[in-house]
Amino acid sequence: MKTAPLSIEFANCLSDRVGSHGLAATDLQDAAPHLSDLTRQLDSTRGTGWERWRDLPFDPMRSEHVTAVKKLVRKLRDDAENLVVLGIGGSALGNIALQAALNPPTWNLMKRKHRPRGGGPRLFVLDNVDPELVGSVLDEVRRSDKRLRKTIINVISKSGETAETAAQFMIARDMLRKALGKGYAKNVVAVTDPAKGTMRSICEAEGYATLPVPEGVGGRFSVLSPVGLFSAAMCGIDINALLDGAAIMDKRCSNIDALKNPAAVIAWQLMEFARRGKNNHVMMPYSNALYLLADWYRQLWAESLGKRVNRNGDEVFAGATPIKALGTTDQHSQVQLYREGPNDKVFCLIEVGKFNQEVKVPRGLKVENLKYLEGSTLGTLINAEKRATEYALVESQRPNFTIRFPRITAHAVGQFIQMWEIVTAYAGLMLNIDAYDQPAVETGKVATFGLMGRSGYEDWREKVERALQPTEYVV
Numbered sequence: 001m002k003t004a005p006l007s008i009e010f011a012n013c014l015s016d017r018v019g020s021h022g023l024a025a026t027d028l029q030d031a032a033p034h035l036s037d038l039t040r041q042l043d044s045t046r047g048t049g050w051e052r053w054r055d056l057p058f059d060p061m062r063s064e065h066v067t068a069v070k071k072l073v074r075k076l077r078d079d080a081e082n083l084v085v086l087g088i089g090g091s092a093l094g095n096i097a098l099q100a101a102l103n104p105p106t107w108n109l110m111k112r113k114h115r116p117r118g119g120g121p122r123l124f125v126l127d128n129v130d131p132e133l134v135g136s137v138l139d140e141v142r143r144s145d146k147r148l149r150k151t152i153i154n155v156i157s158k159s160g161e162t163a164e165t166a167a168q169f170m171i172a173r174d175m176l177r178k179a180l181g182k183g184y185a186k187n188v189v190a191v192t193d194p195a196k197g198t199m200r201s202i203c204e205a206e207g208y209a210t211l212p213v214p215e216g217v218g219g220r221f222s223v224l225s226p227v228g229l230f231s232a233a234m235c236g237i238d239i240n241a242l243l244d245g246a247a248i249m250d251k252r253c254s255n256i257d258a259l260k261n262p263a264a265v266i267a268w269q270l271m272e273f274a275r276r277g278k279n280n281h282v283m284m285p286y287s288n289a290l291y292l293l294a295d296w297y298r299q300l301w302a303e304s305l306g307k308r309v310n311r312n313g314d315e316v317f318a319g320a321t322p323i324k325a326l327g328t329t330d331q332h333s334q335v336q337l338y339r340e341g342p343n344d345k346v347f348c349l350i351e352v353g354k355f356n357q358e359v360k361v362p363r364g365l366k367v368e369n370l371k372y373l374e375g376s377t378l379g380t381l382i383n384a385e386k387r388a389t390e391y392a393l394v395e396s397q398r399p400n401f402t403i404r405f406p407r408i409t410a411h412a413v414g415q416f417i418q419m420w421e422i423v424t425a426y427a428g429l430m431l432n433i434d435a436y437d438q439p440a441v442e443t444g445k446v447a448t449f450g451l452m453g454r455s456g457y458e459d460w461r462e463k464v465e466r467a468l469q470p471t472e473y474v475v
Contacts, residue, residue, distance in 0.1 A: 002244065003409045005252070006416060008262045010401040012390065013269050013346070018397040021343055023272060028259065031268055035258035038429050042422070043254060050436035052216030053421060056224040057246035057414070061214065065226050066239060068211055072189060073233045080121040080152045081112075082141045083234050086168040087156035087227075089303075090219025091191075092127035093296045094228040094417075095156075099123055100292040101413050102237045117236035121152065125231070129164045138175060148179040148187065152234075156191040156227055158213040160199025163448050191226050218436055220300045221421055224414070238410045245414025253422040263419055266401070267426035270320065273346045273399060279320045282338070285350035286327035286386040289408050294324035297420055303441070304424045307433040318431045328385040335389060339396040347393060347400035351386050354407050355379045 015022035046054040055061050085095050099107070103116070112119040122144075124137045145151050153172045157165045176184040185207045192199040194212040203210050211226035222228065224246055229239045253263035270281060281301065283294040306319035325334050327349070338345060361381075363374040373381070386402075393400045405412045428435025450460030 002241070003411045004406040005248065006262075006406075006412060006419070007404045008266065008401060009404065010265065010269060012394050013273075013399045013401050017394050018399050021278075021397045022399055023269065027272070028265070028268065031272075032258040035261070035264040035268055035426075036256050038426055039254065039256055039258070039261060039264060041429065042425055048216075050216055050218055050221075051425070052214060053218070053221035053224070054250065054425075056214070056217070057243040057250060057418065061225075062243055065212075065214075065229060066243070069226055069229045069233050069239065072209055072211065072230065076152055076189070077120060077234055079150055080234065081145050081150035083121040083123050083152045083154060083231060084137065084141060084172065085123070085125040085154045085156065085231050086165055086172060087125070088127055088162060088164045089299060090222050091156035091162075091165065091227060092125050093220075093292075093299055094223025095123075095231045096125050096127065097292045097296040098223065098228055098232045098237060098242075098413065099125070099235060101289050101408060102232070102410055103235055105288065107235070115236070117238075120235040121150075123231060123235050126168055129167055134168060134171065138172070142175070146179075148176055151176075152187055152189060154189045154191065154231060155199070156213075157199050158193050158219070159197045160192060160202060161197075163445070163452065189230065191230060220303055223296065223417060241410035242414040242417075245409075245411035245416075246418035247414075248411075249415040249418040250422070253419060263422035263426055266419075267423045267430060269401070270346060270423075271427055271430045274320045278344050278346050278399065280323055280345040281320050281348065282323045282325055282345050283348045283350070284325040284327050284330065284389075286382050287350065287352045287355075287405075287408065288326065290350055290352070290405070291324070291326050293413070293416065294326075296417075298322040298324060300420060300424055303438050304435040305427055305431060305433065306440070307431070307437075308440070310432045311434060312432070316431070316433070318433050327389060328382060331385060331389055335392070338398060339392060343396075343398060345398065347398060349386060349390060349400055349402045351383060351402055351404045352379075352408055353404060356408060 011017055013023055015024050045051050052061075056065070085092065087095070104110070107115060108122040108124075124141070126134055126137060141151050142148065153176060155165065155169045155172070157169070160166060173184070173188070176187055180187065188208040189211065190199055190203045190208045191211045191213055192203060194200070194210075202208075211230055213222065213227060214225050217225055219227070224243060229242075232242070233239050253261055255261040258264045283297055285291050285294060301320065301322040308315060308317055310316045310318065323345075338347070359378045361373045361376050361378070365374070390400060390402065403416070405416075424435055446457055447460050447464050449457040450462075451464060
């Protein structure tokens, strides 16, 4: 379903609304030539190196991925009762966000015939190694499908060596083998490197169906690849509409006229505010369906931009802290801080023009103080709450901008995803940092290898134990 384009309203970031805490409209106009140069630079590097994600909504990558995903979905979907996704970080957050945004929150509780768009399996995304999470989900799967013939395990790992996903996979594989014997492999779908790596070797040895993690597409930029498309398609989400929306937004964000380029405008504003000390960026959807897109955004923003050194090797400690909030819930838990605490934040409010389901407030209670609610709808109320918060932030001189979804559709969600990925690319150039590596994450990975006894990482175990040896500072 094609929807109208997302709109971005940023008047509340300007000084004529939020005083000295805002930006001058002339500042953006002055920055426009530089932003146009950055647009040309991104256009020249798109589809190369770690920027292959820019081409995911376009052929030939799009056709290859959609064809492969749909072929596998046609084979598996009708008989599958449970789909269990094993992954972490970029191999899970996008899957969770798509499901939350585009399927009912009660999806797993519904009988299959009542699920929209022809139904599909229950979806469980194991995005952690918390034993209670993993154990509870696997227990539930076994309860509902004692012989596990109707359960598909979707393991997502480019290398196969991420400790969390590897451990999950070993547990799920053992569960399937015990239930199904030698034929268990038909219940496994691996999304992994198409040519090399530990998981690729396992897949070839055991005969799993596979889909590719495309070369040059990092985990946090991978949701529009088979990493996110397979589970989405299994659960009835229109992946072509998702990619159509991304493609349309990509073209908007390639506009050399910076003032008509939403990604360039958002990136410039957020980086300029960060330069002025507003290093906390709050994303606050007024929609439960869009709340977990804020989780996806947090990884994208934090892992891409939080860098100790720039491209010249200078220590810069770049980055801004992404924070998620939920309207209206967090009006009652966070807005007190946001309005009267440190003025070190910029707010991205997300509004939905028309909700896919509406609930009317009935008449007849006959309480004078509540009469104003009678005959209204919850959609009207939540948008009034958003507008009121917007006003309250402006009154307290807190910069904020609004992204408006005309409706929540796959097309609109695709627009949102592609836009924020391009915003991140612009921000990386503005900060002169590598937005595609994550060196600080590696220390935790190799330290975990050492603590778990992996051969070749003994020195890391010694480093950890030496640094964190017991002290008397325990209460």
